[in-house]
Amino acid sequence: MSEYLYVGKSIPRTIETDKVTGRAIYIDDLKRPGMLYGKILYSKYAHAKIKNIDKSKAEKLPGVRAILTGYDIPDVRVGFIKDQTVLKKDVVRQFRDEVAAVAAISPEIAEEALGLIKVEYEVLPTVFDPVEAMKEGAPLVHEVDARGRPLKSNILPLPWKFYAGDIETGRKASAYTVKDSVSTTWVNQCCMGPSGCVAEFDMNNNLTLYDQTNVIHLGKQRIMEYFAQIGLKGKKVRVVNAIVGGSFGTKLDTDIYEFICMQLALKTRKPVKILFSREEEFFALPPRQPAIFDIEQGCDKEGRLTFRKCEALLDNGAYTSWGATTPSVMMMPMSSLYRVPNVSFEATCVYTNNIYCQAMRGYGNPQANFAVETSMDTLAEEAGIDPAEFRLINRNQSGDETPQRLKITSCGLEECINSVKEKLDWDKKKKDKKKARGVGMASLIHVAGGARVYMSDGHGIMIKVDQNGCVDVFESGTDQGQGSPTVISQIVAEALGFKPEDISLTMGDTGLSLWDAGTHASRHTFMAGNAAIRCCEKVKKQILDMAVQYMPKLIKGGFKRKKRKDPDFVQPDLDYSLISNPEDMDIRDRMVFPKSDPDHPYFKMDVREIVRSGLHVGVGDSRVVVAEEFYDPPTEMLDREMKGNLSMTYAFGTTGVEVEVDEETGEVTILKLIAAHDVGKAINPTLLLGQVYGAVYTGVGYGLTEEIKVVNGRVMNPNFRDYKMLTAKDVIPITPVVVEPGDEAGPFGAKGIGEPGLVPTAPAIANAIYDAIGVRITDLPITPEKILTALNDKQ
Amino acid sequence: MKKVSVSFTLNGDPVTAEVPVTWSLLKTLREYFELNGAKKGCGVGECGACTVIVDGDAVSSCLYPIPEIEGRSVTTIEGIASAEGELHPLQKAFIENNGVQCGYCTSGMLMSAKSLLDQNPDPTEDEIRTSIAGNFCRCTGYIQIVEAIGMAAETIK
Structure with a gap:
């Protein structure tokens, strides 16, 4: 019975056939009766006073239904630390500041109306460099905080600090120490589907928001809070997702355009859609948070890490979204990637007049990993130890508790590092070094069993089975393309004893689900899977209770019918005690049977017959099969010292890269890339590889090509021509290695794998480039220009 | 207008x-x-x-x-599916081999691939990659898409 029927199998994502036939409805495709189109007017300056807004001409344009400015709607602050309003009045602090919004009968008219709105500005002094912004006398981006108290500095009141052990003790124990400075820049999430939503109020001012969020319940909460402040207290909110064209972090916050859309819908009494252009995707959505790190590490003579000290500076931009919280995730690799006893990490976020940032796949981990893994390489060199060996010496192991109090229940890191070594032929490549060729590696740790960043990290699920054997699963998460409808169906089929094709999944609807903290932090398969398994136990018990009650009757009824047709039929003498106790029975592949005799010729019965019998019993005693489960794992919030076991399990992995660098052009070719990941257990190996491949590609872009060029606060490359995302012609020969130690806490042993593939990719490439040409590029992306400059400087 | x-x-x-x-x-x-x-x-x-x-x-x-x-x-x-609703081999292969994730690029990706296979039923991997070089995808890293197009070519042959 240990053999799984569906878990571990590459079941195709047939559920999503609509996506290959053009039938899937994205926000772009969604139309509501009488729907209007909203457009946003952005600031012309990075920092300016708004002297006057004249919308009279725009209002007269036929087809325009509403024009709103910050002077027309309640002055309510929104966002993570409530440092901005929905539409800006008095002052703009960045180019993407939303100054006015139009609703019109067509997107073209709305666009034309934007051009007719006249805004007079008075330019204010700007600051774009976070180092400059910290200095005394720098122009203040905000004069007051959320409560109206005057601010004296651009430094945010978010002092991210983590300390464990004692750095000086570590320093004294060190035989070797190194210091490095590295930096990472803005990159765009590049969802292929542009952002957008449709807001629709009914006549009682209850809202339905057709959306793309990956936090439907938190999103709803934010909207309810906003409503309470704009006179809509107690009004009902339902958030319903369309098919989502990628997320990668962009849908974690409730963005300003969503609030604007609600305001336009409220004003016009019509459904309103806002849909971003690609240009807006690049300049009006918060990208990945950039960071500057100064990192210092030491090790003893044997190569054991003695301490790690790091200071990070984050350009917060003009307002605060989730980008400012990336240090909370940076602390994880800083404190817990490899065994290091003494750790100090401090991060400072500083307001500037640049674009502000939010989440992107990996959160702060890719940034911090670049710092740690750069330092690991320089320290290995300083100590004269092979970089792979150095990492093996310091590897995390099962049973460890890290300085952040993360409990490492299962850890395949050793196997990951060794797989990379073997598949890259590491030792030989290091020994017989070829000119301009090199190998490098980097590892990662990431949450893989939820992430308790909110008081509830739970996931609620409801499952019903109807008389036709259809299993309806109402789960509380969202799918942004990762394949959860297939994966969760596999888990439910396995746990409940049905077939995957029996399962229908409803996701992304607050009206049809309990609560979920969001499809983020690589947590969905783990959380929804665990909730599903527990819920299936309840459902199964209901079905087996019914089986005990109805199976004997159904079997005996069958005998009677047989006897009527065939008078010679002799009813067999059966031991009905085999099916008298639900605990002695099971369901598998849609059949109910006694555990002691799974292939019993009479006691194996189609589960649908039993459910039907339970429902159609005559007056008063009929039953339906339905259960709900709320799974909130026994993890800890980080305490005041930023310590605590916030996840049930952690993912580990190692990326190894072999590169060739053209020293004439600075071009880097990736000859081989090994992505070895401890995934716990692959529920669906093909879908899992899709997560790894996609993440690695984004990681290669992060390492080599991608950069939002922000000059004096303005995004200079808001298009795919100038922003270099990889194409199909950029062949990255990836060899995936799937390590499956299984984790007790995971659904069928699985860990989360949405983000890990991205995390160590860029540092592995950087380390390989250093091995190839002896120059270390410490600011991402590693462009040919930077390589040539570094090579010139070296000579 | x-x-x-x-x-x-x-x-x-x-x-x-x-x-x-x-x-x-x-x-x-x-x-x-x-x-x-x-x-x-x-x-x-x-x-x-x-x-x-x-x-x-x-x-x-x-x-x-x-x-x-x-x-x-x-x-x-x-x-591109048949009038009876039978999916084109490319559509089947994309489902079978996880050539679809968020699906936003999928329609365009499939049409580029179909144009290729209509003109060149036995493409090399490089030809497949060239045919979709103008189709961006953020989810897949293209690998399972390229494999799926190859699988469909085999089926059509």
């Missing part, structure tokens, strides 16, 4: 559309014919999400001026 009347073949059917002269083929497909498969990922011919086949060639429909479509034959993602 001045309108233009264009007659062309759309997924095998003779059709006529009367739309503003400034409309693109993409806008006409989406708004006049309510064929939502082709997507506006950028609107300037860079991302490939709007790819359809015109007279055998994969084109960015967002850049295609509607007057130019007169007399031509257009195939969209909605027109």
Whole structure:
């Protein structure tokens, strides 16, 4: 019975056939009766006073239904630390500041109306460099905080600090120490589907928001809070997702355009859609948070890490979204990637007049990993130890508790590092070094069993089975393309004893689900899977209770019918005690049977017959099969010292890269890339590889090509021509290695794998480039220009 | 706004559309014919999400001026399964091999691939990659898409 029927199998994502036939409805495709189109007017300056807004001409344009400015709607602050309003009045602090919004009968008219709105500005002094912004006398981006108290500095009141052990003790124990400075820049999430939503109020001012969020319940909460402040207290909110064209972090916050859309819908009494252009995707959505790190590490003579000290500076931009919280995730690799006893990490976020940032796949981990893994390489060199060996010496192991109090229940890191070594032929490549060729590696740790960043990290699920054997699963998460409808169906089929094709999944609807903290932090398969398994136990018990009650009757009824047709039929003498106790029975592949005799010729019965019998019993005693489960794992919030076991399990992995660098052009070719990941257990190996491949590609872009060029606060490359995302012609020969130690806490042993593939990719490439040409590029992306400059400087 | 009347073949059917002269083929497909498969990922011919086949060639429909479509034959993602609903081998292969994640690029990706296989039934990996070089995808890293196109080519052979 240990053999799984569906878990571990590459079941195709047939559920999503609509996506290959053009039938899937994205926000772009969604139309509501009488729907209007909203457009946003952005600031012309990075920092300016708004002297006057004249919308009279725009209002007269036929087809325009509403024009709103910050002077027309309640002055309510929104966002993570409530440092901005929905539409800006008095002052703009960045180019993407939303100054006015139009609703019109067509997107073209709305666009034309934007051009007719006249805004007079008075330019204010700007600051774009976070180092400059910290200095005394720098122009203040905000004069007051959320409560109206005057601010004296651009430094945010978010002092991210983590300390464990004692750095000086570590320093004294060190035989070797190194210091490095590295930096990472803005990159765009590049969802292929542009952002957008449709807001629709009914006549009682209850809202339905057709959306793309990956936090439907938190999103709803934010909207309810906003409503309470704009006179809509107690009004009902339902958030319903369309098919989502990628997320990668962009849908974690409730963005300003969503609030604007609600305001336009409220004003016009019509459904309103806002849909971003690609240009807006690049300049009006918060990208990945950039960071500057100064990192210092030491090790003893044997190569054991003695301490790690790091200071990070984050350009917060003009307002605060989730980008400012990336240090909370940076602390994880800083404190817990490899065994290091003494750790100090401090991060400072500083307001500037640049674009502000939010989440992107990996959160702060890719940034911090670049710092740690750069330092690991320089320290290995300083100590004269092979970089792979150095990492093996310091590897995390099962049973460890890290300085952040993360409990490492299962850890395949050793196997990951060794797989990379073997598949890259590491030792030989290091020994017989070829000119301009090199190998490098980097590892990662990431949450893989939820992430308790909110008081509830739970996931609620409801499952019903109807008389036709259809299993309806109402789960509380969202799918942004990762394949959860297939994966969760596999888990439910396995746990409940049905077939995957029996399962229908409803996701992304607050009206049809309990609560979920969001499809983020690589947590969905783990959380929804665990909730599903527990819920299936309840459902199964209901079905087996019914089986005990109805199976004997159904079997005996069958005998009677047989006897009527065939008078010679002799009813067999059966031991009905085999099916008298639900605990002695099971369901598998849609059949109910006694555990002691799974292939019993009479006691194996189609589960649908039993459910039907339970429902159609005559007056008063009929039953339906339905259960709900709320799974909130026994993890800890980080305490005041930023310590605590916030996840049930952690993912580990190692990326190894072999590169060739053209020293004439600075071009880097990736000859081989090994992505070895401890995934716990692959529920669906093909879908899992899709997560790894996609993440690695984004990681290669992060390492080599991608950069939002922000000059004096303005995004200079808001298009795919100038922003270099990889194409199909950029062949990255990836060899995936799937390590499956299984984790007790995971659904069928699985860990989360949405983000890990991205995390160590860029540092592995950087380390390989250093091995190839002896120059270390410490600011991402590693462009040919930077390589040539570094090579010139070296000579 | 001045309108233009264009007659062309759309997924095998003779059709006529009367739309503003400034409309693109993409806008006409989406708004006049309510064929939502082709997507506006950028609107300037860079991302490939709007790819359809015109007279055998994969084109960015967002850049295609509607007057130019007169007399031509257009195939969209909605027109590649059989009339009975049997999926095209490419569609099956994308499902089978996880060539789809968020699905936003998928329609365009499939049309580029179909144009390739119609003209070159036995493509090399490099030819497959070239055929979809103008179709961006953020989810997959292209690998399972390239494999899926190869699988479909095998099936069609």
